[in-house]
Amino acid sequence: MTPAARKRGWGIRFLAGFFGLGYSPVAPGTVGAAGGVGGYLLLRILFPGFVPQSWESLRAGYLIFLAAFFLVGVQIATRAEKEWRQRDDPRIVIDEVFSVFITFFALPATPELLAAGFILNRVFDVAKPFPTRRLEKVPAGWGVMLDDLMAGIYSRFALAVLIYAGVLAA
Numbered sequence: 001m002t003p004a005a006r007k008r009g010w011g012i013r014f015l016a017g018f019f020g021l022g023y024s025p026v027a028p029g030t031v032g033a034a035g036g037v038g039g040y041l042l043l044r045i046l047f048p049g050f051v052p053q054s055w056e057s058l059r060a061g062y063l064i065f066l067a068a069f070f071l072v073g074v075q076i077a078t079r080a081e082k083e084w085r086q087r088d089d090p091r092i093v094i095d096e097v098f099s100v101f102i103t104f105f106a107l108p109a110t111p112e113l114l115a116a117g118f119i120l121n122r123v124f125d126v127a128k129p130f131p132t133r134r135l136e137k138v139p140a141g142w143g144v145m146l147d148d149l150m151a152g153i154y155s156r157f158a159l160a161v162l163i164y165a166g167v168l169a170a
Contacts, residue, residue, distance in 0.1 A: 009083040015094060016080035022091035030122055032093025036100030037118055044109055053108045054170075066101060070145055073098050077141030088136070088144050095148035099125065102152025103159070108170060113159065116168055120158045125151040 017023055017032075018039075024031040044051045050065075052058040073094045080092050103117045125148060128136065132154070136147035162168045 009079075012076060012079045012083055013091070016076050016083075016089075016092045018093045018097050022093040028090050028093055029096050029125065032096040033100055033118065033121060033125070035093070036097035037114060039097060040100055040104055041109060041114075052106045055106050058106055066105075069098055069101065070149065073145045074141040077144035079141075081140065081144070092144060095144050096125065098145065099148035099152035099155070102149060103155040105152075105156050107156075107159065110169070112168055113170065116162065117155055117159055120155040121151060124154040124158075129154060 014020065017028075018035050021032045021035040022028045040051070049057070050059075050062060052062055076094050077088075077092050081087055081089060084091065099121055100118070103121045104113070107113055107117070124132070128147065128151075132147050132150040135150055136143050138146055159168065163170045
């Protein structure tokens with residue numbers, strides 16, 4: 001890769017790796033997901049009321065934000081795969097960050113929910129239950145983002161079951 005090409009692609013690599021977290025030599029996906037929890041909490045602090053804490057507090061603006069996050073993530077992941085010349089390169093962690101936002105959808109940010117959700121998210125992302133592995137095979141950034149969307153949905157559902165069962169409080 002020429003120096004000029006490397007310079008042009010730095011922004012994509014920076015965003016795909018979520019500000020460098022994807023370059024972690026150990027478990028970059030887990031490190032990226034942890035960064036996602038931090039980003040999620042930062043968004044809640046900087047924009048109070050924007051991130052819903054319950055279904056009743058859900059607003060269209062947040063749904064639009066999630067849709068835009070997903071679509072931008074697809075584009076970033078697609079370009080990063082080309083940049084790094086590798087399908088779903090481990091340095092691409094923007095998908096893990098997005099998945100965290102789905103995991104905590106319409107939930108309060110209590111320490112126990114954050115811990116349980118983070119663990120569940122990592123378990124479902126690694127285990128890839130049906131149809132997650134199939135979604136991973138969708139071409140380009142779509143597959144990168146879709147499998148983590150599914151991991152986030154599974155994690156959110158598991159949290160709902162644990163809350164309903166009284167194991168966790170919301």
